[in-house]
Amino acid sequence: MMLVAALLSWFLVGLFINMSKARGWGQPVRKDGSKSHLVKEGTPTAGGVPFVIALALVFFPLYFTGHGGDQRELIIMLAALGMGIIGGIDDWLKVRSRMTGGGKKELLAREKFPLQFLVALVFAWFAAPLASHTLLPGLGGIGGVPIWDILLLTFVMIGSVNAFNFTDGIDGQLAGVGIIVLLPLLALSPTAALLVAVLLGYLWFNAHPARVFMGDMGSHAIGAIAAGAYILYADVWLLPIAALIPVVEVLSVVIQVAYFKRTGKRVFRMAPIHHHFENIDTPWPETHIAMRFWIITAVMTAVAWWLMGGRP
Numbered sequence: 001m002m003l004v005a006a007l008l009s010w011f012l013v014g015l016f017i018n019m020s021k022a023r024g025w026g027q028p029v030r031k032d033g034s035k036s037h038l039v040k041e042g043t044p045t046a047g048g049v050p051f052v053i054a055l056a057l058v059f060f061p062l063y064f065t066g067h068g069g070d071q072r073e074l075i076i077m078l079a080a081l082g083m084g085i086i087g088g089i090d091d092w093l094k095v096r097s098r099m100t101g102g103g104k105k106e107l108l109a110r111e112k113f114p115l116q117f118l119v120a121l122v123f124a125w126f127a128a129p130l131a132s133h134t135l136l137p138g139l140g141g142i143g144g145v146p147i148w149d150i151l152l153l154t155f156v157m158i159g160s161v162n163a164f165n166f167t168d169g170i171d172g173q174l175a176g177v178g179i180i181v182l183l184p185l186l187a188l189s190p191t192a193a194l195l196v197a198v199l200l201g202y203l204w205f206n207a208h209p210a211r212v213f214m215g216d217m218g219s220h221a222i223g224a225i226a227a228g229a230y231i232l233y234a235d236v237w238l239l240p241i242a243a244l245i246p247v248v249e250v251l252s253v254v255i256q257v258a259y260f261k262r263t264g265k266r267v268f269r270m271a272p273i274h275h276h277f278e279n280i281d282t283p284w285p286e287t288h289i290a291m292r293f294w295i296i297t298a299v300m301t302a303v304a305w306w307l308m309g310g311r312p
Contacts (some may be wrong), residue, residue, distance in 0.1 A: 060077075
């Protein structure tokens with residue numbers, strides 16, 4: 001079924017690109033950003049929409065016919081769709097604003113975060129009793145409810161979604177990082193395996209020079225599935241090791257914003273950090289940044305699974 005998912009994703013993403021071009025659903029590019037990105041003005045965005053649709057179209061028939069795993073898979077998938085819908089609303093607002101020249105441009109952080117918190121909390125409530133490893137040893141629950149585990153998993157889900165979201169921004173980077181982080185889980189989680197498949201179909205068009213950008217729906221879904229799969233099949237504490245690049249990406253934004261508010265100066269040329277390397281005195285080519293971040297992710301994913309003895 002991975003082959004079916006990959007081919008369906010490849011077909012739907014290609015169809016989406018043609019529709020986007022016909023309707024002018026192009027991505028605006030920051031004029032104060034990397035100069036090399038100016039040529040990308042007008043490239044179709046929200047490419048995560050078709051590959052998430054492909055994921056759902058393959059997953060649900062498998063699950064309801066008894067071939068898509070147990071209830072853990074449904075929990076992961078519903079979390080991915082919930083987070084994906086939040087990102088999809090953001091994508092829709094951006095496209096509509098560009099097309100009409102007005103209206104709300106995007107979801108503000110104060111609007112997006114409560115929605116993410118709600119989805120993450122529901123996920124954590126059902127996932128905490130099923131987690132594959134002890135989460136917070138020595139901290140009991142309240143009235144039989146593992147409240148501290150629920151709070152931890154809520155935080156991990158929100159953090160993962162936003163970290164993977166910030167990792168997007170360079171051709172092929174997020175898709176490659178997401179695939180590598182999930183590789184150890186291919187034989188354990190059908191949802192993770194299907195996500196890898198649909199990302200391969202998407203990457204056909206997102207490889208440099210990208211013909212489509214992912215947008216928030218895709219990045220949110222990747223972050224949700226990565227978090228869910230590591231929590232339920234591996235170990236929640238391995239996720240920040242394997243996903244070191246997304247962790248560094250989100251930390252670079254936090255550091256940049258906090259330092260600028262305090263001093264009026266910047267730590268990085270531009271955040272997230274992949275844009276910093278595009279703007280240093282001797283800029284790294286976009287393809288080098290993506291490939292080097294893939295390599296770091298591969299090494300750190302191997303380290304994470306070595307720490308687990310090569311098995312969950």
